[in-house]
Amino acid sequence: MPVQILDSLSAVPAQAWDALLAEPQPFLRHAFLSALEDSGSVGGRSGWRPAHRLLVAPSGQLQAAMPAYVKSHSYGEYVFDHGWADACRRAGIAYYPKLLGAVPFSPVRGPRLLGFPQAAGELLDELVEDLAERGLSGVHINFTDPLADSLLAEREGWLERLGCQFHWNNRGYRDFQDFLDTLASRKRKQIRKEREQVAGQGIDFDWRQGHELSEAEWDFVYACYANTYHVRGQAPYLTRSFFSLLAERMPEAIRVVLAKQGSRPVAMAFSLVDGESFYGRYWGCLAEFDRLHFETCFYQGMDYAISQGLQRFDAGAQGEHKLIRGFEPVLTRSWHYLTHPGLRAAVADFLQQERVGVQAYAEEAGELLPYRQG
Missing domain, CATH: 3.40.630.30 (Gcn5-related N-acetyltransferase (GNAT))
Known part of the structure; x- marks a missing residue:
């Protein structure tokens, strides 16, 4: 099944899109994503050009999807790759445009590959096949859920990046x-x-x-x-x-x-x-x-x-000021597929070192929680 690319969610009935959601998280709903487009918050000169990926069966049934945007900058993502872009600029490598699978301006973990797991995996495989042809330096998928993590971890070329947020549990x-x-x-x-x-x-x-x-x-x-x-x-x-x-x-x-x-x-x-x-x-x-x-x-x-x-209060990115108020460290994940072999190798080395630091930071933060011991 070929992957379709849509520049507007208005081309997809809300009921068909929402039927792919395994959980009722509001950020993935057609209403939220289409409001971003119809209000001009994305599209136009925002640097967020909608390019949603859809996998549609011959019968016309929507099998899988990923909310996606062609980005000409790295603002509003909350997974910071400005350093990668600067290194590319100095080396004469084009970093933008890039493809981003994410919810704009929302550092919230959740589904990014929507639909049936097998179909989502097929969409993922086709996602990286024509990047060079489309002039894209790579694909980045931010704040993934366990399903996407498992699908991405078993595929070659994808680099995992850890982050840390603070959530409060009731x-x-x-x-x-x-x-x-x-x-x-x-x-x-x-x-x-x-x-x-x-x-x-x-x-x-x-x-x-x-x-x-x-x-x-x-x-x-x-x-x-x-x-x-x-x-x-x-x-x-x-x-x-x-x-x-x-x-x-x-x-x-x-x-x-x-x-x-x-x-x-x-x-x-x-x-x-x-x-x-x-x-x-x-x-x-x-x-x-x-x-x-x-x-x-x-x-x-x-x-x-x-x-x-x-049960849970997700108050967004950043956080030491949340820590002393009972918000606990939670690891987040993003995944990155870069077409330039030199850039991919350099980023892989950086992420390996960064991973150790993020894990240590989360462990140290957990020891500083304000809860009574014993």
Whole structure:
């Protein structure tokens, strides 16, 4: 079965795409990925050109797929290969364009090869056959799940890269105090003090689902989100219309907490949920308040996960500040297929050394968790 390449998910019925998903993770749903395209967050001059790979049976049934993008830069991926690109530039090797199998702007582990395993493996084999013909330096698949890991590990030429994130696990806590009781005394007092500092500034929190926000409130959410980029001198990845489209297409998966001082909203955190997990995504604040970031992004999400019986809180990339709040180190994986033999050899050597460091970092981080011993 030949692999088809689509420059827009609009060519695939949402029901057919979503039928390939083995789990209900919101980031892989047709609604999420198509909202990125239809809002202009990807495509155009963004450096993310949709090039989704599909394997279709002669009967017309969709057998396997991979959300994919031709990239002209490495921003918004959260698996950092800028050093590889710089080395290629100095050596006169073209690193861009490259093909990326990922969810744009979302460092979340999950399925990347969708559909029946045998068909997904066939798609994977055909993926690397015409890279040179298409002028692509390689294929990169980020934040993979165990199925993709097993398929990629058994194929030649693919290089595995480890990363480390921090996730919080709900161990059947009755409430936030029940969680606090599992911590060492000093850490428990620190978190209580942080929460008290926020409450002392007269800030309350209002939780909403996607259908419960007005367009004016979405304007505020976007202003907060965009401000986190503007203060660093960067342009936001997502457009304003993305949020409205997502609220229209999958409102049941959206959770927004508004931080308010009196009746005035001052900050927000935007998250997505599925049946087991809470995914903290975007945060923003339009004024400075002591410790508000920790409360809005972490403690409110932990409170919500406990109240709803969600098992895991994935708060995104980066993380020592999460570690002392009970978020545990988790290894992530990405895979890289590079066509230039010299580049492939150099990257393979680098990844072998980096792997040792990442594993040591995760082990050391695990020893610094704030939980009581014994």
